[in-house]
Amino acid sequence: MMQETADKKWFDELTLELRLRQVPGDAIGDTVASVRELLADTGQHAEEAFGPARSYAAELELPTAPKHEWVKKALWPAQLGLLAFLLFNQAVVPWVRSEVMLVSPAQAAFLATPLVIVALLPLYLTAAVRRIWVLIALVAICVMSGLLSGIAAPTRRADAWLELSPLPWLVGSAAIMVILSIYNTVRGLGAGDEIVDPRADTPRSTGVLTGVFALISNWLFPIFALAMLGLAVALS
């Protein structure tokens, strides 16, 4: 039982390491199936036959996608969605109260912090995935900067750096979030990069739960934005 758990952990780690190396899903499926085939033949356990998963993933030297492809495909859309979501949150309360949107330099700096953290993700993504405390620290910094931006928000016009009409920002940011969600949903319907088991007769179909989860993930910003709008209306 313990060895089964150890093998499962080894396979999870191998898959993660190959994903981090931008190895395509079909090549990962082929690698995993090859390992399973030999383990079934020899009766060995994964670590015993193939060594540490991380080293094995490195030694395979499998073809990888261009290094920065995921940045264009996933990171920049996510960055734009986050920016739109932050702007929506700044504009929604003044709009509900029929006030102008006031912005101070400190508030803008705190708001920019999550954007900078996401933009620099390629520098520390591997560390964040391998060490959970790095990921927790990054999320904590983003949450803290969000809270501090609320505290730093000017309450009087005299303290404001900028005075903006909230409606264009509200509509513009909402439109960006919806367009990005549609783009991500359409992209998800196309050929994905799923891990395919070459031994299976038919391609593994994506489960309903996975599909629903992917759909919700694609529409996360608009869903939260709607919730913020509802909250702002209720509190006003």
Place this chain on the structure above:
Amino acid sequence: MTVSPLGSSSPEGADWPSDWLRATLGFLALHALSAGPSYGYAIINELERHGFGTIKGGTLYPLLTRYEAAGMVTTEWRAGDGGPGRKYFALTDSGRSEMDRLASDWRRFTALSNFYLDDGQPTKGITT
């Protein structure tokens, strides 16, 4: 003597130095495919049967993967006998040429080494 860095061990306890196996495993694995397509476990068994020790999967598969990327080997998944299927490796023409070249070089190298170890006594077939 252990050869753990290469991941090979011989049941007879006569393990070869890991450096020797590291140098030769490439063309030995290609030679194991010279009779026809084969799969991982069969290649390991073939090498073990000929006294090279038990090569680990973590050593053999990266080698075969590199050969596949270099066009020396092709792969095909075939349905197994009641099992989930096997990945067969087959030599390409370029792989066969490379195997022949390396085997020829190796024979010359070992003959030269033997000649030297025999204190210069004539050994047949040395051409440097």
